[in-house]
Amino acid sequence: MPLGLIGKKLGQTRVYDATGVMHSVTVVDVGPNRVIQVKTQGGNDGYNAVQLGIFEQKEQRVTKPLLGHFKKHGTPAFKRVKEFRDFSKEVKSGDIIGADLFSVGDFIDAIGTTKGRGFEGVMKRHNFAGGPATHGAKGWKRRSGAIGCRLFPGTVNRGMKMPGHMGQVQRTTQNLEVIQVRTEDHLLLIKGAIPGSNGDYVIIRESKKMNREYVVKRRAELEAKAKAAPAKKAKAAPAKAAAKK
16 A cells, blocks of 8 residues: 555536546545654564544544554544555655645545445345246245255355345445546545445545556646647627717
8 A cells, every 4th residue: 555545535526627528526535634653664563654644633532542642643633543554655743645645647546435225135235136027926026036955955055145234345446547636625536436425434545456657658648638728718808888979
């Protein structure tokens, strides 16, 4: 996890890039993040990592062990804390990391918790087709069918797809492109969907599988398109009406 940020999913919208192409994006508020602790291989921790916090919190709403950890490193209390291994950017305790950690054209992985769907049947949970809806098949439209194993072993197989709890699990969406970086507002506009409901916390990390050479090429391509895009002509001021004689 070379680079990463803690963020909050705000919602979805549509924006235009420099060439006038419209993209559906997810807006993520990234704080900014603040460095709480830097761990090193040669230190007491024995590995390289950076601990980040986001959104300051009242001290009375934080557990005493965590509050002591914040005071030890001279930082205020935070609502969310996340540790990133092998952080490729050199930072120190107290540094501020904002949306400018990423650039337009970068590819990221978004980690979040999916929306909870409660108890669902096999039709929705596992996308079963169901039984026939006609020819006298009464009461079998939304059923899964037989689940037994006949005489041997005579029990239900482990992992059988059946009705049960759906959602509320951690999922990672990979290789999403950063469309806009709004540094002043601490916002990242990311193309595509991100797991979770609006207001949920998400982890934005540098893409693990995307080819680095392609990312550099993509950045250069976007910069060239932005420069070649025709500038908007300023509207001429309306002519003043001639004074009446």
